[in-house]
Amino acid sequence: MALDLIRKPDLLAEAMTETASLVEAQLDALLPVPEAAEARLIEAMRYGVLNGGKRMRAFLVMETAKLFSVNITCAARVAAAVEMLHAYSLVHDDLPAMDDDDLRRGQPSCHKKFDEATAILAGDALQTRAFEVLAEEDTHTDPETRCDLVTAFALASGARGMVGGQMIDMLAEGKQLSGPEITRLQALKTGRLIQFSAEAGAILGRAPQAQRHFIIAYGRDLGGAFQIYDDVLDQTASAQEMGKTAGKDAAQGKATMVSILGLERARAQAERLAEQAASHLESFGPRAALLQALAHFTVTRKS
Amino acid sequence: MALDLIRKPDLLAEAMTETASLVEAQLDALLPVPEAAEARLIEAMRYGVLNGGKRMRAFLVMETAKLFSVNITCAARVAAAVEMLHAYSLVHDDLPAMDDDDLRRGQPSCHKKFDEATAILAGDALQTRAFEVLAEEDTHTDPETRCDLVTAFALASGARGMVGGQMIDMLAEGKQLSGPEITRLQALKTGRLIQFSAEAGAILGRAPQAQRHFIIAYGRDLGGAFQIYDDVLDQTASAQEMGKTAGKDAAQGKATMVSILGLERARAQAERLAEQAASHLESFGPRAALLQALAHFTVTRKS
Numbered sequence: 373m374a375l376d377l378i379r380k381p382d383l384l385a386e387a388m389t390e391t392a393s394l395v396e397a398q399l400d401a402l403l404p405v406p407e408a409a410e411a412r413l414i415e416a417m418r419y420g421v422l423n424g425g426k427r428m429r430a431f432l433v434m435e436t437a438k439l440f441s442v443n444i445t446c447a448a449r450v451a452a453a454v455e456m457l458h459a460y461s462l463v464h465d466d467l468p469a470m471d472d473d474d475l476r477r478g479q480p481s482c483h484k485k486f487d488e489a490t491a492i493l494a495g496d497a498l499q500t501r502a503f504e505v506l507a508e509e510d511t512h513t514d515p516e517t518r519c520d521l522v523t524a525f526a527l528a529s530g531a532r533g534m535v536g537g538q539m540i541d542m543l544a545e546g547k548q549l550s551g552p553e554i555t556r557l558q559a560l561k562t563g564r565l566i567q568f569s570a571e572a573g574a575i576l577g578r579a580p581q582a583q584r585h586f587i588i589a590y591g592r593d594l595g596g597a598f599q600i601y602d603d604v605l606d607q608t609a610s611a612q613e614m615g616k617t618a619g620k621d622a623a624q625g626k627a628t629m630v631s632i633l634g635l636e637r638a639r640a641q642a643e644r645l646a647e648q649a650a651s652h653l654e655s656f657g658p659r660a661a662l663l664q665a666l667a668h669f670t671v672t673r674k675s
Numbered sequence: 676m677a678l679d680l681i682r683k684p685d686l687l688a689e690a691m692t693e694t695a696s697l698v699e700a701q702l703d704a705l706l707p708v709p710e711a712a713e714a715r716l717i718e719a720m721r722y723g724v725l726n727g728g729k730r731m732r733a734f735l736v737m738e739t740a741k742l743f744s745v746n747i748t749c750a751a752r753v754a755a756a757v758e759m760l761h762a763y764s765l766v767h768d769d770l771p772a773m774d775d776d777d778l779r780r781g782q783p784s785c786h787k788k789f790d791e792a793t794a795i796l797a798g799d800a801l802q803t804r805a806f807e808v809l810a811e812e813d814t815h816t817d818p819e820t821r822c823d824l825v826t827a828f829a830l831a832s833g834a835r836g837m838v839g840g841q842m843i844d845m846l847a848e849g850k851q852l853s854g855p856e857i858t859r860l861q862a863l864k865t866g867r868l869i870q871f872s873a874e875a876g877a878i879l880g881r882a883p884q885a886q887r888h889f890i891i892a893y894g895r896d897l898g899g900a901f902q903i904y905d906d907v908l909d910q911t912a913s914a915q916e917m918g919k920t921a922g923k924d925a926a927q928g929k930a931t932m933v934s935i936l937g938l939e940r941a942r943a944q945a946e947r948l949a950e951q952a953a954s955h956l957e958s959f960g961p962r963a964a965l966l967q968a969l970a971h972f973t974v975t976r977k978s
Contacts, residue, residue, distance in 0.1 A: 409856065410839035410863070412846065417834065464799060469770075469791035488772035489845045492795065496767060496802065497834040503806040504829030507822045515818040519810045522825055526807030531720065531800040536713035542792045543715065553712065560713070 384665040388431050391451070394444075395430040396422060398452040402505060416486045416494035417501070421459035423477055428598075428666070429454045432569035435663050436587055439656055440577020449511045450521065450572050453502040457529055458565060460498035463491050465538065499529075512576060520575050528568035537561025541626075549627045555596070558629075562602075563595030570594065570663075586652045593649035594667050600642040601671045603628040607635060609675060639671070646671040687968040694737050694754070695730040697747075701755040705808060719789045719797035720804070724762035726780055731901075731969070732757045735872035738966050739890055742959055743880020752814045753824065753875050756805040760832050761868060763801035766794050768841065802832075815879060823878050831871035840864025844929075852930045858899070861932075865905075866898030873897065873966075889955045896952035897970050903945040904974045906931040910938060912978060942974070949974045 399421055405414045430451035437447035466473040466481035467488060474484050483491035505511060506521045527533055537560030544557065570591030574584040607630045629638045649667040653660035702724055708717045733754035740750035769776040769784035770791060777787050786794035808814060809824045830836055840863030847860065873894030877887040910933045932941045952970040956963035 406835075408839075409843045409846065409859070410834065413834055413839055413842035460799075464795055467772075467795065469795060490842070492767055492770065492772060493838050493842050493845070496763075496798070497838040499799065499802055500829050500833030500838065504826055504833060507810070507825035507829070509822075515822045519812075519818045519821050519825075522810035522822075523807055526803050526810070530803030530807060531713065531716050532709075535796050535800040535803065536711075536716055539716035539793070539796050540712040542796070543712065556712070 384669055387662050391431045391434050392427040394448055395427055395451045398448040402452055413493055416482055416490045417498050419485055420463045420482045420494050421456055429458055429569040433572045436570050436573025437576050439659055440579050442576040446512055449505055453505040454569050456498045456502040460495040461534055463495040524568055528564040533560055533564035544626055546625050551632050554629055558599035562599050566595035567591035590649050590652040593645045597642045597645035598670050600629045600638055603630045604639050642671045687965055687972055690965050691734050694734045697751055698730055698733040698754045701751040705755055716796055719785055719793045720801050722788055723766040723785045723797050724759055732761055732872040736875045739873050739876025740879050742962055743882050745879040749815055752808055756808040757872050759801045759805040763798040764837055766798040827871055831867040836863055836867035847929055849928050854935050857932055861902035865902050869898035870894035893952050893955040896948045900945045900948035901973050903932045903941055906933045907942050945974045
């Protein structure tokens with residue numbers, strides 16, 4: 373890979389940790405527990421979202437926002453909204469009727485910690501809160517920009533995005549999807565929200581069309597690399613490293629990019645996409661180095 | 676009741692049927708089934724929302740919008756979004772982990788017709804689509820108005836509104852809630868979305884604060900009357916009339932306004948609130964007659 377100059381794993385890790393702290397403080401502030409009968413719901417929402425993830429999506433929002441000199445609090449609110457949306461999808465995916473996963477990042481999943489009804493409702497309300505945060509005045513002074521955020525976010529996360537991808541994934545059990553079918557499934561299920569996370573900074577910064585185009589291309593290829601490499605990890609990492617059940621897709625007879633391409637070709641494909649993602653940001657110069665390093669990290673991580 | 680002049684059940688029924696058709700056409704247009712692997716998801720969304728309900732919430736949006744001369748297509752889009760949100764809540768409420776209801780309006784509930792995973796996802800994506808529709812340019816030329824819609828909608832439907840109320844309701848099983856506790860539960864669970872439906876017309880029409888205040892008061896009292904009368908119906912109507920399992924709250928040992936006040940006092944309370952709701956609209960003159968008739972209908976309906 374031509375990424376030697378930006379292989380700065382320590383700098384990236386430090387920046388990601390810093391962003392995670394900042395966004396978790398924002399999430400904490402956006403989800404106060406009321407002294408009221410419904411407190412349990414907000415506790416479950418907080419459990420679902422304040423669970424020490426890597427906050428890759430939040431990092432994407434914050435870093436692309438920096439490219440366009442966006443106010444950091446505005447960016448942190450959008451980053452928090454994306455993490456709420458992502459968390460809701462995980463809470464619902466883990467439900468018995470869906471992937472039936474008892475563990476999430478090494479901890480009991482939300483419905484194990486609370487109960488199924490609470491987990492369903494917590495996911496529902498996390499989605500609602502995410503949209504609310506985007507539309508609130510504090511997110512951007514210009515209401516048109518806020519509407520742009522809401523519509524792009526909905527497109528990425530609804531039936532034509534994440535939820536559509538999850539539906540295809542549920543229907544894929546026991547079927548042999550083709551390579552292009554898996555690529556589309558993955559683009560919808562995880563790619564679109566990753567792409568939105570990158571694009572969000574450009575929307576907030578009202579970036580010129582050409583620059584926005586590069587950011588979107590970066591997000592799309594990064595999302596592709598991320599998901600293919602997830603298939604690689606699902607095959608190679610231990611449950612302990614993953615913090616969730618490993619080898620699950622194979623056990624369920626689901627086709628993955630690894631079952632289609634084999635381990636090494638899948639890994640190479642993920643690396644190629646990561647490199648391509650990084651290359652879309654060349655015109656931004658060294659200011660985009662961390663985003664380029666993230667692309668590299670995406671296909672070298674252990675979990 | 677002082678509603679003799681506006682007791683025009685035929686006119687109201689006619690107007691509601693007309694609105695229902697219009698909003699169903701809008702819903703149909705907003706939820707096209709794609710020729711793609713995720714088609715089943717959109718079919719389940721359509722099943723959840725295109726099921727011949729009375730469309731009271733849509734009617735509220737359309738009728739209050741008329742008071743402020745709002746473009747009918749804009750109002751119909753908001754009405755459709757409210758119906759999507761309401762439908763998502765019913766699809767999720769019916770799930771085995773929640774109210775475990777096999778019937779909805781006399782038909783198999785969404786998870787019986789499809790399956791649990793599909794019903795969870797269909798509810799999720801209906802919520803997303805509702806927010807998307809509100810934020811899209813076709814809903815209002817002014818982006819600030821669209822943001823106002825999104826934030827008011829989120830407040831009514833999230834943890835501080837509908838989902839919060841549903842959480843309290845789940846926690847109430849086997850407990851004896853007090854009258855004020857039930858009132859708060861009902862205000863959150865159903866009241867806030869009904870109130871938003873009325874308010875939406877005022878938001879769309881950028882109504883002066885005083886008029887907006889009357890509309891909100893109408894929506895609040897109408898919602899209260901609606902829910903108390905639901906408790907009355909749950910006690911008195913047959914399953915056939917209700918199109919769902921009757922007497923269910925009592926069977927689950929849930930406190931209702933009927934178990935607290937007794938049947939006749941609960942009915943009287945609902946009627947008093949309906950009358951109060953209608954009185955808030957007096958300053959609008961005869962243009963508000965159908966909305967006042969709706970208040971009366973709310974506490975005289977059979978299902």
